[in-house]
Amino acid sequence: MSNIKQNASEEAEFAKPLYTPIKRRSFFMYAGATAGATALLLSGCDDDDNEIVTPNGTVNLGSGDVGVLNYAYALEQLEAAFYAQVKATPAADFSTLEKDYFNQVAAHEAIHRDFFKAAITRDAPGQIIPGLTPIFTSVDFTKRASVLATAKTFEDLGVAAYNGAGKYLKTPAYLVIAGQIVSVEARHAAYVRDLISPGSFADDSIIDANGLDKAMEPVEVVTAAQSFIKEKLDASRVGK
Amino acid sequence: MNILRIIEQLSEVDADVLGRFDSRRAVFKSLGNTAKMGALAAAPVFVSSLFSKAYGQTTTPSVVEVLNYALTLELLEEDFYKKMTAAGRVPAGVAAGAIATILKHETAHVKLLSDTIRALNGTPVTNVKFKTSAFPADYPTQLVVAQALEDTGVRAYKGQAGNLLGKMAGTTSLLQVALQIHSVEARHAAHIRGMRMQPAWIPASDSNLPAPLGPVYTGTIREDNVIQSNVNITSQLGTPYSANDAAASFDEILTMAEVLDASRAGGLVQG
Numbered sequence: 001m002s003n004i005k006q007n008a009s010e011e012a013e014f015a016k017p018l019y020t021p022i023k024r025r026s027f028f029m030y031a032g033a034t035a036g037a038t039a040l041l042l043s044g045c046d047d048d049d050n051e052i053v054t055p056n057g058t059v060n061l062g063s064g065d066v067g068v069l070n071y072a073y074a075l076e077q078l079e080a081a082f083y084a085q086v087k088a089t090p091a092a093d094f095s096t097l098e099k100d101y102f103n104q105v106a107a108h109e110a111i112h113r114d115f116f117k118a119a120i121t122r123d124a125p126g127q128i129i130p131g132l133t134p135i136f137t138s139v140d141f142t143k144r145a146s147v148l149a150t151a152k153t154f155e156d157l158g159v160a161a162y163n164g165a166g167k168y169l170k171t172p173a174y175l176v177i178a179g180q181i182v183s184v185e186a187r188h189a190a191y192v193r194d195l196i197s198p199g200s201f202a203d204d205s206i207i208d209a210n211g212l213d214k215a216m217e218p219v220e221v222v223t224a225a226q227s228f229i230k231e232k233l234d235a236s237r238v239g240k
Numbered sequence: 241m242n243i244l245r246i247i248e249q250l251s252e253v254d255a256d257v258l259g260r261f262d263s264r265r266a267v268f269k270s271l272g273n274t275a276k277m278g279a280l281a282a283a284p285v286f287v288s289s290l291f292s293k294a295y296g297q298t299t300t301p302s303v304v305e306v307l308n309y310a311l312t313l314e315l316l317e318e319d320f321y322k323k324m325t326a327a328g329r330v331p332a333g334v335a336a337g338a339i340a341t342i343l344k345h346e347t348a349h350v351k352l353l354s355d356t357i358r359a360l361n362g363t364p365v366t367n368v369k370f371k372t373s374a375f376p377a378d379y380p381t382q383l384v385v386a387q388a389l390e391d392t393g394v395r396a397y398k399g400q401a402g403n404l405l406g407k408m409a410g411t412t413s414l415l416q417v418a419l420q421i422h423s424v425e426a427r428h429a430a431h432i433r434g435m436r437m438q439p440a441w442i443p444a445s446d447s448n449l450p451a452p453l454g455p456v457y458t459g460t461i462r463e464d465n466v467i468q469s470n471v472n473i474t475s476q477l478g479t480p481y482s483a484n485d486a487a488a489s490f491d492e493i494l495t496m497a498e499v500l501d502a503s504r505a506g507g508l509v510q511g
Contacts, residue, residue, distance in 0.1 A: 001319075023264075064275070066493055071312040101440075104439070104485060107489065108489035109488060110479070110481075110491075111473055111481055111485060114286075115468060115469075115471060115477065118292075118476070119469055119471065163416060163419045163420050164416065164418070166419045167413040167416050169405075170405075173469065175402060176493060178393060179398040179422065180468070180488060180490040180491050182419065183398065183422060183423060183425075183491040184489055184490065184491055185423075186423040187426050188430075188440065188441075190428075190429065190430035190434075191440035193432055198334045199431075200339045201427050201431040201434075202345065202428060203432060207424055207427075209327050210349075210350030210351075211344070211345035211346070211347075211352065211424060212420035212421060212424065213351045213419075213420045213427070214420070
């Protein structure tokens with residue numbers, strides 16, 4: 001059977017990931033949706049997309065599933081850049097354990113960013129947004145309190161963003177990935193909140209009377225995050 | 241798409257792969273038809289459904305079944321924290337405040353899920369209790385069980401997201417509600433882990449812990465998994481990342497059957 005090849009040339013590009021050896025742990029991925037399947041699904045929904053970066057410098061996150069993935073990628077870029085700076089210039093009043101934990105958080109966010117970059121590039125060629133330019137002038141990285149306050153903003157916002165965007169995904173495999181990431185963001189949020197005020201991991205400022213975390217629409221989230229990003233983001237068609 | 245290659249590779253890790261499909265002949269016949277039609281675009285969808293049939297759950301649970309499953313876990317958690325509060329071993333101050341906060345949320349989730357199931361003309365499950373004989377007398381072990389329940393809850397909700405895709409109750413997205421509960425469970429888990437001097441996230445080593453915690457982090461996809469969407473996080477992202485960071489940066493699902501297994505939450509329900 002190993003010599004049989006079907007339509008290899010036509011499909012070589014998007015099917016590439018499928019050719020890599022499958023480990024037992026990962027092959028269940030195929031049961032949800034294959035990488036190839038999502039590639040086609042994604043490429044089908046952007047025919048009338050505008051260009052990704054408009055002449056005035058606005059970054060259009062796009063529509064459909066790829067819009068949601070670009071949206072997540074934009075937020076992960078912001079978080080990753082923030083924690084990279086935290087790691088590079090740790091606040092003087094961080095404890096050794098806090099420094100160690102924030103180095104781990106920095107790795108998680110860098111992984112999320114790099115993962116989205118790889119997945120979007122693979123599954124929706126030519127539709128990924130460029131690298132964004134963070135603006136952290138409002139953050140005093142030398143002060144623990146300033147770093148924690150900003151981290152809390154980003155993590156709570158990230159959780160609300162994923163919670164609000166899940167319903168816009170059409171591909172189950174991507175929904176699961178988003179779910180796998182959002183709970184890690186919620187763990188970060190709880191950790192940072194407890195550092196600011198012990199026991200505030202899920203207080204009434206963030207969890208409502210129904211016991212629900214926040215869920216925010218993409219446009220709301222981008223408005224909240226915009227002051228930290230140089231490029232103007234357009235999330236108006238995310239998931240549409 | 242070279243499906244023969246995929247099946248061949250699957251057969252290397254799963255000798256029974258062809259037995260999982262209706263029949264060997266049916267697979268190749270379908271493939272032939274697809275190719276004849278020149279419907280290349282349809283092929284990946286076909287492959288996806290093929291593997292879903294072979295490896296997925298045999299039947300997709302109904303929305304009410306999914307919500308009752310979630311309700312069962314919430315009732316179990318609620319009763320556990322009630323027992324924990326009644327046992328009186330939680331230190332006053334931040335610890336007692338945290339347990340009260342978590343109990344309040346579980347009670348709210350029970351009400352919300354019950355109301356939603358009724359609104360969908362279903363019957364909410366009731367009378368799910370934490371097994372008295374499994375309730376630990378000492379506070380440190382109570383926290384171990386709390387961690388097990390919370391991290392199981394996170395994995396359980398995540399495992400049902402796909403079943404709630406596009407499901408509505410009136411104008412409310414049930415998927416969004418489930419996600420909003422899911423992240424609260426993750427916040428709980430993070431805090432309980434902190435009370436036990438553990439990192440808020442799940443390090444790879446947790447998958448090798450002894451029971452009762454170990455099984456919470458195992459399953460078909462273990463929490464020390466480093467491969468996401470066929471990408472090896474440690475080696476295929478340009479920058480190398482440690483296996484521990486790769487594992488901790490993504491939480492993993494548990495299936496309904498895995499959660500309800502006696503080695504996990506299923507074993508904590510009063511019979």
